[in-house]
Amino acid sequence: MAKHKLIFQPVGAKIEVEGGANILEAAAESGIYINSLCGGEGVCGKCKVQITRGEAKPTSQSIRFLSREEINSSFVLACQTEVRSDLEVWVPPEARLEEEQILTTESMVCYQSPQDLEIKDTLDIPSLLYMPVTQKIYLSLPKPSITDNLADLDRVFREVRKKIQAPTLEISLGSLRSVASMLRENEWEVTATLYPIDDHCVEILSLEPGDTCAENYGIACDIGTTTIVAQLVDLRSGAILGVEASHNQQARYGEDVISRMIYACSRGGLSPIHQAVVETVNTLIDTLEEKHGVEAGNVTALTAAGNTTMTHLFLGLEPCTIRLEPYIPTANFLPSASAAELDLHVHPNGRVTCVPGVSSYVGGDITAGVLASGISNSAQVSALIDIGTNGEIVIGNNEWLVCCSASAGPAFEGSGTKCGMRATRGAIQKVVIDSEKVHYETIGGAKARGICGSGLIDTIAELYRNRIIDSSGKFPRASAHPRVREYEDDMEFVLASGDETETGKSVVITESDISNLIKSKGAILAAMRLLLNNVGMSFEDLERIFVAGGFGNYLEVEKAIFIGLLPDVAPERVKFIGNSSLTGARMALLSRHALARAKTLAKQMTYIELSVDPKFYDEFVAALFLPHTDMDLYPSVKRVMGG
Amino acid sequence: MAKHKLIFQPVGAKIEVEGGANILEAAAESGIYINSLCGGEGVCGKCKVQITRGEAKPTSQSIRFLSREEINSSFVLACQTEVRSDLEVWVPPEARLEEEQILTTESMVCYQSPQDLEIKDTLDIPSLLYMPVTQKIYLSLPKPSITDNLADLDRVFREVRKKIQAPTLEISLGSLRSVASMLRENEWEVTATLYPIDDHCVEILSLEPGDTCAENYGIACDIGTTTIVAQLVDLRSGAILGVEASHNQQARYGEDVISRMIYACSRGGLSPIHQAVVETVNTLIDTLEEKHGVEAGNVTALTAAGNTTMTHLFLGLEPCTIRLEPYIPTANFLPSASAAELDLHVHPNGRVTCVPGVSSYVGGDITAGVLASGISNSAQVSALIDIGTNGEIVIGNNEWLVCCSASAGPAFEGSGTKCGMRATRGAIQKVVIDSEKVHYETIGGAKARGICGSGLIDTIAELYRNRIIDSSGKFPRASAHPRVREYEDDMEFVLASGDETETGKSVVITESDISNLIKSKGAILAAMRLLLNNVGMSFEDLERIFVAGGFGNYLEVEKAIFIGLLPDVAPERVKFIGNSSLTGARMALLSRHALARAKTLAKQMTYIELSVDPKFYDEFVAALFLPHTDMDLYPSVKRVMGG
Numbered sequence A, B: 001m002a003k004h005k006l007i008f009q010p011v012g013a014k015i016e017v018e019g020g021a022n023i024l025e026a027a028a029e030s031g032i033y034i035n036s037l038c039g040g041e042g043v044c045g046k047c048k049v050q051i052t053r054g055e056a057k058p059t060s061q062s063i064r065f066l067s068r069e070e071i072n073s074s075f076v077l078a079c080q081t082e083v084r085s086d087l088e089v090w091v092p093p094e095a096r097l098e099e100e101q102i103l104t105t106e107s108m109v110c111y112q113s114p115q116d117l118e119i120k121d122t123l124d125i126p127s128l129l130y131m132p133v134t135q136k137i138y139l140s141l142p143k144p145s146i147t148d149n150l151a152d153l154d155r156v157f158r159e160v161r162k163k164i165q166a167p168t169l170e171i172s173l174g175s176l177r178s179v180a181s182m183l184r185e186n187e188w189e190v191t192a193t194l195y196p197i198d199d200h201c202v203e204i205l206s207l208e209p210g211d212t213c214a215e216n217y218g219i220a221c222d223i224g225t226t227t228i229v230a231q232l233v234d235l236r237s238g239a240i241l242g243v244e245a246s247h248n249q250q251a252r253y254g255e256d257v258i259s260r261m262i263y264a265c266s267r268g269g270l271s272p273i274h275q276a277v278v279e280t281v282n283t284l285i286d287t288l289e290e291k292h293g294v295e296a297g298n299v300t301a302l303t304a305a306g307n308t309t310m311t312h313l314f315l316g317l318e319p320c321t322i323r324l325e326p327y328i329p330t331a332n333f334l335p336s337a338s339a340a341e342l343d344l345h346v347h348p349n350g351r352v353t354c355v356p357g358v359s360s361y362v363g364g365d366i367t368a369g370v371l372a373s374g375i376s377n378s379a380q381v382s383a384l385i386d387i388g389t390n391g392e393i394v395i396g397n398n399e400w401l402v403c404c405s406a407s408a409g410p411a412f413e414g415s416g417t418k419c420g421m422r423a424t425r426g427a428i429q430k431v432v433i434d435s436e437k438v439h440y441e442t443i444g445g446a447k448a449r450g451i452c453g454s455g456l457i458d459t460i461a462e463l464y465r466n467r468i469i470d471s472s473g474k475f476p477r478a479s480a481h482p483r484v485r486e487y488e489d490d491m492e493f494v495l496a497s498g499d500e501t502e503t504g505k506s507v508v509i510t511e512s513d514i515s516n517l518i519k520s521k522g523a524i525l526a527a528m529r530l531l532l533n534n535v536g537m538s539f540e541d542l543e544r545i546f547v548a549g550g551f552g553n554y555l556e557v558e559k560a561i562f563i564g565l566l567p568d569v570a571p572e573r574v575k576f577i578g579n580s581s582l583t584g585a586r587m588a589l590l591s592r593h594a595l596a597r598a599k600t601l602a603k604q605m606t607y608i609e610l611s612v613d614p615k616f617y618d619e620f621v622a623a624l625f626l627p628h629t630d631m632d633l634y635p636s637v638k639r640v641m642g643g
Helices: A023-029 A068-072 A114-118 A152-163 A179-185 A249-253 A257-265 A270-291 A308-315 A364-373 A453-465 A511-534 A557-562 A580-590 A592-604 A615-622 A635-641 B023-029 B068-072 B114-118 B152-163 B179-185 B249-253 B257-265 B270-291 B308-315 B364-373 B453-465 B511-534 B557-562 B580-590 B592-604 B615-622 B635-641
Strands: A003-009 A013-018 A048-053 A075-077 A087-090 A135-140 A168-171 A189-196 A201-209 A217-223 A227-234 A240-247 A299-306 A351-354 A382-386 A392-396 A401-405 A427-434 A437-442 A484-487 A490-496 A507-510 A544-548 A574-578 B003-009 B013-018 B048-053 B075-077 B087-090 B135-140 B168-171 B189-196 B201-209 B217-223 B227-234 B240-247 B299-306 B351-354 B382-386 B392-396 B401-405 B427-434 B437-442 B484-487 B490-496 B507-510 B544-548 B574-578
Touching: A003 A023, A013 A023, A023 A087, A135 A152, A152 A168, A152 A179, A152 A189, A152 A201, A179 A201, A217 A270, A217 A308, A217 A364, A217 A580, A227 A270, A227 A580, A240 A249, A240 A270, A249 A257, A249 A270, A257 A270, A257 A308, A270 A299, A270 A308, A299 A308, A299 A364, A299 A580, A308 A351, A308 A364, A364 A382, A364 A392, A364 A544, A364 A574, A364 A580, A364 A592, A382 A511, A382 A580, A392 A511, A401 A511, A427 A453, A427 A490, A437 A490, A453 A490, A453 A507, A453 A511, A453 A557, A453 A635, A490 A511, A507 A511, A511 A615, A544 A580, A557 A574, A557 A635, A574 A580, A580 A592, B003 B023, B013 B023, B023 B087, B135 B152, B152 B168, B152 B179, B152 B189, B152 B201, B179 B201, B217 B270, B217 B308, B217 B364, B217 B580, B227 B270, B227 B580, B240 B249, B240 B270, B249 B257, B249 B270, B257 B270, B257 B308, B270 B299, B270 B308, B299 B308, B299 B364, B299 B580, B308 B351, B308 B364, B364 B382, B364 B392, B364 B544, B364 B574, B364 B580, B364 B592, B382 B511, B382 B580, B392 B511, B401 B511, B427 B453, B427 B490, B437 B490, B453 B490, B453 B507, B453 B511, B453 B557, B453 B635, B490 B511, B507 B511, B511 B615, B544 B580, B557 B574, B557 B635, B574 B580, B580 B592
Parallel strands: A003 A087, A168 A201, A217 A299, A299 A351, A382 A544, A544 A574, B003 B087, B168 B201, B217 B299, B299 B351, B382 B544, B544 B574
Antiparallel strands: A003 A013, A048 A075, A048 A087, A135 A189, A189 A201, A217 A227, A227 A240, A382 A392, A392 A401, A427 A437, A484 A490, A490 A507, B003 B013, B048 B075, B048 B087, B135 B189, B189 B201, B217 B227, B227 B240, B382 B392, B392 B401, B427 B437, B484 B490, B490 B507
């Protein structure tokens, strides 16, 4: 395809693009950020630019945003106009975004994960006003002389003030110590990394030689009890460069949150378990940096979301009081820290921020999820269910939010089940049982290695539908199914025999596994019913249900309803949003406004402590069946299975 | 004298005082701070209190501030009312100062040094609104419960907000780490040390067990090239508990500023010379803490003033560029740091603040001097001359300030002269030569050990007056004076023979010493003339001359004029204000307003670089005589010595 040259005035930025690219994207590529509230959908009319040389015609869709005079003067909407020839484009001031105000949307992000794409239309676009935690600016300083004898720091401040608005500029003593030689050894040409503390005060985190503005990266991190996921993000464009996940190395000190707290508060102390999570995060950072050729020194911000215990352990805060009544964390709103304080493998002065939480059992991961799901942006009453280790639930809309934790356990994360695994290559993620035959799909089409969350849900649903297990999740004493067998005092169902698997061992689901999974789903369903009850509502009132969690990508809503993990609502009301903790963390990394929003949300959410509610146990017991003791709550299942 | 009991209502604070004490002082002693803008002079009328039991009559001076009704209701001005019987005093809310607003004046400070007392009437009282760098408050927190389940940090913040106004509260991750156990191990009764960063934001530096509000101390420090002086200050009352001084241990790396810079920037590197000043300060801190029974952990703030090089070396900043044209420091406005960053022997989270400077050769010590001298509070044109190592001069009033550095050298600090010493015990501080007899006084009346600044000035003046030296400072080739002798290729005058001294060695002044001192005084006088010249003024225009420096306490103005160190003005215009760098540092320690004032002053002062002024050398050479080449500038000396 032909290449065309574009020049953007009044700045004079030049770029060469392939024919067919739109002007909005071309401008962004050249470093000119044009206002586009709608993210390039052609529906906000903010990206009006004038074609001053070359030809481009407005599309019919854009005409409604342009006056006759503007059309005659060759104005177009940048996002709706394809480049078909060399162009000179004049960007009027009102259409131009200053670097700090750049708007990005999830849809502009070049990431491939279905979970991430899934989520895009629920993102709160205006709140994502692009202003990352840190920003780099290039400074070419005039050399000092007897007549211009400002101190080095004042000289730097003077130059920074020409580029950004900041009533107060700050620098730490540690960073100041290298300023004199940094300036002189680099001919007074340096790049400053800025950290806007608030609207008034900007801290200079570091100076480095030359112009490194093109290299400013951040890490968004979901610190799960079972799994830790990190994304490498280009802070300039908002693009996700890569993602890595790993088991939380803390698992060696205990599989669940409670056993890790006990370890930290008695036997082993906080230090090893704090180190373990930091090491896990560092391993992910190292891999991301290596794979994408990014130097640690160019990663200047890390934003993490995790449950309250994980956040405490990550920051080296004692988690002990979280575990015991009245369940008090040290802090829900965590101070930001330098990377050096936590020994993270990024720039030592890089800023580490944690998304704030609500209480000991509704942490920053849930606040991040609310941010990402956008349930607080709409008048519709929605639920967010995070089926991670704890099973947290948030219900509400743009006026109110209530939340609770179900203590569901990590069964759907693949933990605590015999062949459970994370949703990675080789995990069985989709299962259909047709009488004696089992059809399954693995992630990546690889040989089976185990079962991930969606595979477990499918399996239980299929076993129940085929009546291979009963509504209490048990295999009948004398099961004649050829795939059901007894093994080490437990009954199990063989999904894949050893000759089909990578390990040579069968992939199975045991009766104990099923019992664990039923307990998990029961806790979640019971918690949701109780939370709704607290606000005088029932399942029917939920207009949308967002399900977050680390299962595979093909989880079928019908099957989750079939086993009673979700209420029996119309399947189109349910949306899987994948790892919304990670998405929310990335939003807070890319936008100070999103972080501010997260703080407001965390303050707004009313936490309800289920453990002191006597009705919880009754609800829980009633939910320990497939799909529920009260089949009238599940008419769709009743139709299939009978009452 | 009889003792009387006072009780202050509505607080109920009790105190027993001697008859004759005034109510304002008695209140302060009992911990009740009454508003008194004028510092107890009876001229502001702010300290109205009501005598509710006992008898006290208003003075005639105070009647003008009291209405008839108030007089009938036994209102008096606290500062104008002596205690003559037991009293109950009601302090109305408008007369009561909250702890943050307490006004202190140098005159209320219980310090004994004549220099310190000397300075009191020049202090800018309203600017000294008492608000120390750090403040302690006691928190008795309600224990958490299921219904009051705020996180620990929010619980602390809630309680702090009941006591102080602070839109934003902050804590560092490091301090947060111990909060949970601190609260629980101390039954939720703790003391918070607060550091108000600005009007909006207060940082909690630390929490400690129980109520330690009574123990909050600060260190004010003058970091001189030759001598370092530190004061231990009670931050609650403003009282100076003690003062210690010591040679700057950096001297081992070079006697003067330049040689230390050369050392730091080439041979030895910054580290040893930075360590040396920190060690010197630590030795002083250790001594002060030990002598006064103060624990390091209760010292929560340190404020230092020093010249720009000393400040850089203290903070570990490279001083190299200060020495070379165009003489640029890393910073004049220094970031505050934690004591731990500098390894100072106070609370590790204690705040270390440096008084800001103006340029490479007019540092924070001079800003502190301007603050302490108050020259910027009056319309009168005044000069501040700091005869320390550099010999800095500031001229101006409340509208303008110009300053320069004379690079005079440390001769008047006792350094670089054979028997020179600091103004401590055993230093000859006063000398009268009566033909062949020498009368001298030593500090503390001890056996002579050496000569301090005032002793050196006296000696030269007396030698010249007695024509033992000529106007160029030389002993005549064939001097017949019995106390003049030749020793090691130099001529010297014996002030005290070995049998009178502590060391058994003679205390002498040599021809080289005199030559050094004349160079120092010549540089200062030349700089002052040039600075005045720059603003179109001459000596006669100076309405007040404040002389700061570390000489003895009995420096005679007439003798300083006689040798040509000071211009020939009426002696009553000259005031010795001692170590004004230390006084200014203490002001900045005790009052955030004073620190803010110092910042404004540092910005206001116009620095004039003498080294590039071709007239300076001529002026300097002309001043290398006793008192000056041009005797018409010194009519008072001409009258004595002839023209």
